[in-house]
Amino acid sequence: MIKNKFLNLAANQKKAFIPYVVANYPNQDVFTETLYTLKDLGADLIEVGIPFSDPIAEGKIIESAHHEVLNNNFNLVSALDVIKNFKSNSDIPIVLMGYTNSFISPSLEVFIERAKDSLIDGFLIVDLPYVEKDIYKTFHDNEIEFIQLIAPTTPLNEIKSCISNNPAFIYFISQRGVTGSSNINKNEVLDNIQAIRNKTNLPVVLGFGLKDPSQINEFKSHADGFVIGSAVVELLNQDNPQVKLRKFLTPILTAIKNE
Amino acid sequence: MNKGYFGNFGGLFIPETLSYALRELDELYNSTKDDVVFRTELEELYKNYVGRPSPLYFAEKYTTNIGGPNIWFKREDLNHTGAHKINNTVGQALLAKRLGKKRIIAETGAGQHGVATATICAKLDLDCTIYMGQTDIVRQELNVFKIKTLGAEVIPVTSGTSTLKDALNESIRDWVTNVDNTHYIIGSVTGPHPYPTVVRDFNAIAGQELKHQAKNQIGKLPDMIIACVGGGSNAMGVFYPFIDDVDVQLIGIEAGGKNSSDIGSASISDGSIGVLHGAKTKILQSEDGNIMETSSISAGLDYPGVGPEHAYLDEIKRAEYKKIYDEEALSAFYKASRLEGIIPALETAHALAYLEKLGSLDSSNDVVVNMSGRGDKDLYSVMNNDKK
């Protein structure tokens, strides 16, 4: 599903718009509405963060969102129900993004069963290294796609190993830092994307700290898609979140989608 | 088996940005640990700066009071800065220098690891930043002032539970951002590979000395070694050289909190398998895998995880893990002070409290308690607790 999505985009010479939201943030109603707004705006894939008590790769905005949802008695099953409902009205691939411990609780098998029942397409696990082959094999066996992160600090000679589990695409982390940082070194990103391209044909998506159309324009001819996270999450607990979201995302979408 | 595992436990569950730094540390550590120049430098610091070897002390009055086995204390409390933590920080600071990293970060709960890190950074001219939960900053005011006096910066952490685990989260976030010039000195045998091994090895000096001292002073190996377990570094250090000596019983003491209905922080006794701060280990967690807020009178034991090698020693039954409650630790705190003139850290007091539960051992047996630290840092909280 995710792989096909990128094949289709590539065939039409289009780039992917990938928003990130936090499950049930700031509450179940807004979360639900947000999924439909993102569909309406033309999201190609939606990353749904599973709130975790100790999200070590997140900056303040997303970390606070995780904690706020957990403080409001987050229930994964009810959040998955929202997604299941959404999936009956949409064919946008949904990726669950989070930390290993959420995915193995109460067990990897139970988690996968729940995810499959809710028609989840893929997983992106921030702290799961590629060497955990058994876990990745379980994903494959269950037809769950997954996404491999590559960082600016990943040595070039490691890239082949990183993608040895056959991910759906590569998520290149734009900078050293947590989500929402503003530390991007344009030339380094371009060099890294080129280096990845030299090793694989997998789609390469860029994320971490992206929030305005000018950034998209800088990288547009190099990356296959863009993840917008903190900047989206930041709007969701404000008044009229859907209006704000549309207003904020429209120019970004224009940048991503226009030739 | 994957790299960095102890049986089913360990691994490196970290964001990809850090994986290079961890591999670099692993490689450097392996190529350096037996290097003569490195060993000489380290041993010199251990001897003349830390004050090693720490004595093995026969606790005569404690022995009489317990009326069973002979009780010995391995005096890590006499180390410079008052705890075992300096064994690790000295070793890792030397590694950082070899990595060419001039900036050090560390997390701290009770403040002991923060003090031990700031201390060696002052001596070795390294820039030092300590992350500490706001709750702990209030509980451990004196150590905060010590850290600042030593020239380090203390950054308060206000997210989550504002305690040790959140300070660890924040340290990892700093490291992800500044990984090129920064080394993270983690404070226990926790975290991703190679930390559990590196921290264990630097602490193992205590166990190695003990082996030697026991042969000279007792005439045999001890029958039992007792150590408190927060993350597990003092325990791992003193257990490790005895792992193959199967007649030596190894007992790790976890903090049970107020009583059996309290959450406590006994990750092995009460926890389940999960992944926290880079390692697969036993953790205290909810059904959906979120980490619980723990409780203990001792800030240094108040952590919802444990080093993966302890989870492994528990699984293969090479070590046993028991719980001690706050009140039992407090009585041991006073008992050691009054019988031996040694005020133990509250963490250490948990290990001492287990001496009341030895049951069948008699005067032909020798039991060593690892005195992980001294109690100066805790006097304020014990004083406040007594007022309640």
Ligand SMILES: Cc1ncc(COP(=O)(O)O)c(C=O)c1O
């Ligand atoms: C004196 C003392 N003992 C024990 C501990 C617990 O740590 P670990 O289990 O890593 O030895 C601490 C931690 O702060 C400490 O200060």
